[in-house]
Amino acid sequence: MVVGRKPYVHGLLLAPALMAIGVVVFFPLLYSLYVSLTDFTLRNAGANLVGLRNYHALFTDLRFVASTVRTIAFVACSVTAEMLIGFGLALLMHQLARGRGLFRAVVLVPWAIPTVVSGLTWRWMFNDRLGAVNAALKAAGLIHQPLAWLAGSATAWAAIIVAEVWKTAPFVALIILAGLQMVPSELYEAATIDGAGRWRRFRHVTLPLLWPTLLLALLFRTIDALRVFDLIAVMTGGGPAGGTEVLSLYAHKVLFAHLDFGYGSALTFALFLLVMGCSVAYARRAVR
Amino acid sequence: MIRRKGRSLAGAAAGAVGIALLAPFIIQLSAALMTSGEIAAGRLVPSALHFGNFRTVLSGQHAFPRYLANSLLIAGTSSLIAVLLGSAAAFALTRLGRRAALAVLLVVLTAAMVPQIAAVSPLFLLLRSAGLLNTYAGLVIPYVGLNLPLAIWILYGFFRQLPPELEEAAAIDGAGFAGTIRHVYMPLAAPGVFTTAILVFIFCWNEFLLALTINTADAMRTVTVGIAMFPGQYEMPWGVIFAASVVVTLPLVALVLVLQRRIVSGLTAGAVKE
DSSP: OOGGGOHHHHHHHHHHHHHHHIIIIIHHHHHHHHHTTBOOBSSSSOOOBOTTHHHHHHHHOHHHHHHHHHHHHHHHHHHHHHHHHHHHHHHHHHHOSSOHHHHHHHHHHHHHSOHHHHHHHHHHHTOTTTOHHHHHHHHTTSOSSOOOGGGSHHHHHHHHHHHHHHHHHHHHHHHHHHHHTTSOHHHHHHHHHTTOOHHHHIIIIIHHHHHHHHHHHHHHHHHHHHTOOHHHHHHTTTOSTTTTOOHHHHHHHHHHTSOBHHHHHHHHHHHHHHHHHHHHHHHHHHHO | OHHHHHHHHHHHHHHHHHHHHHHHHHHHHHHHTSOHHHHHTTOSSOSSOOOHHHHHHHTTTTSHHHHHHHHHHHHHHHHHHHHHHHHHHHHHHHTSOHHHHHHHHHHHHHHHHSOHHHHHHHHHHHHHHTTOTTSSHHHHHHHHHHHHHHHHHHHHHHHTTSOTHHHHHHHHTTOOHHHIIIIIIHHHHHHHHHHHHHHHHHHHHHOOHHHHHHOOSGGGOOHHHHHHHGGGSSSOOHHHHHHHHHHHHHHHHHHHHHHHHHHHHHHHTTTSOO
16 A cells, blocks of 8 residues: 555545646636636626727737836846845855854845835835935935935836845845755865866856756746736835836726726736746746 | 955845845834834934834724734635645655656646736636625635645655655555555654745735735735725824734744744745756
8 A cells, every 4th residue: 555656646635736726826817818808897797708809909008018118127127136136145145154044034034024014114214204215315415305215206116126126135045045055065176176266166166057046036036026016006006107007006907996807807918928928938048 | 364354254244234134124113113203203213112003003993903813814724725735736746757747836837927916806706706705715715726836836845855765664564545644754744844834824924915805894804905004094104004014024023033944945945956
């Protein structure tokens, strides 16, 4: 009665989990695809199939185009910063002789705090009159008048990206640190004997071995950043004047403020395709 | 000599980075302990420890204790069920052969890529027609399904390290299926299962978008939604918001400080090729 030799046992063990994922993720996704082909709104009960009309409408919807551009720009800026800072943090943690456990715990704190809570805290820190950021900049003599960070699009973006990087760079650092610890120290010793300096050891030993881990961290972060919602919803609500409205925020408004589920579902599908596109691009890269 | 200098430099840098990482939490804690007058005056440090904001939050004036109970119940139940179903699935995957296991994992991970907003709109409609809006089940069901991919992924990483020979040894000793699971695998798998449960709990506790959309009735709100809704009325009651934030965050920070080694191993399980 060895468990491993009974195929139907595997099926029985797998079924509940796969069914739950099917019911909560895949079936709703198909349902949403269907809804996106209709003019269904919560205001009028009936739904008529309208074919690809909702998808056609995307191309002429300036708000959709603008929020897509904002989403991609946000991903590009924040993920680049996260990867660089996360890499730096990982190298720093790898160097630490003592207190690595304590530092690792500290690094986990931003990750563990709910985004809603940290978003509100950052909103407060970027407050023009009361915030710590303006107080610090003033004390350093960098600004003379308080800066209304969240009142202008460019500065609001800066604030949002700082908050995002603060939360996610530690996560990137932990993944990269795990990768660094996998590099056998004999390789460094061999490279040192061959006369490789610090930079060449990093360039020719660390980087090639770390490459898969870096790509995976990049994929995780890109997917996660593409669907950003909580942070921006809490910090600016998409404002000022829609200047920080990303795709998921726009879709949420169409769905739950306008109650237009047909068009809203087309919007969420566009985002889903964007995420899948990135994953496939990554997978092809990883296979090569 | 140079090496030692480098080490202490790294220590100093780590100290500075650590303070920067903790700063928002410290600022939040400090604002929670101020009076509203002190906050309006733009102070950074409270003149004394004022616990008024905490009293307001916990006295039930804001239904906040109710939000806490809701979150505890929803996140606890979801994490329990997700780990139960996830363990069964992950265990089966370790016995499936590499190819089949990878195929199943690929499907499971595709589910993890679906953006929350894409899941929320159909789930809202489906739960609405099932009459499950503003119920605990209305959040527990989606949380289980949405966290299962991650739970299976992490548990698979842990279970893969358990040697299959144990099973044969147990069979030779005359243990049946249930006995093998109970006496051989459960004790060995417990740390990994526990870590996964903690991670799923944190994810559910922190979740915002679904909670915001599915449970809109005040009595059914979770803590994250409750905190985000404080601002609504007239002026931002920062002191109260931060007191509530501290109450929500403190258990997580404590959990992370105590369990950091396990949490990190869970988060990076499967992320690094061996």
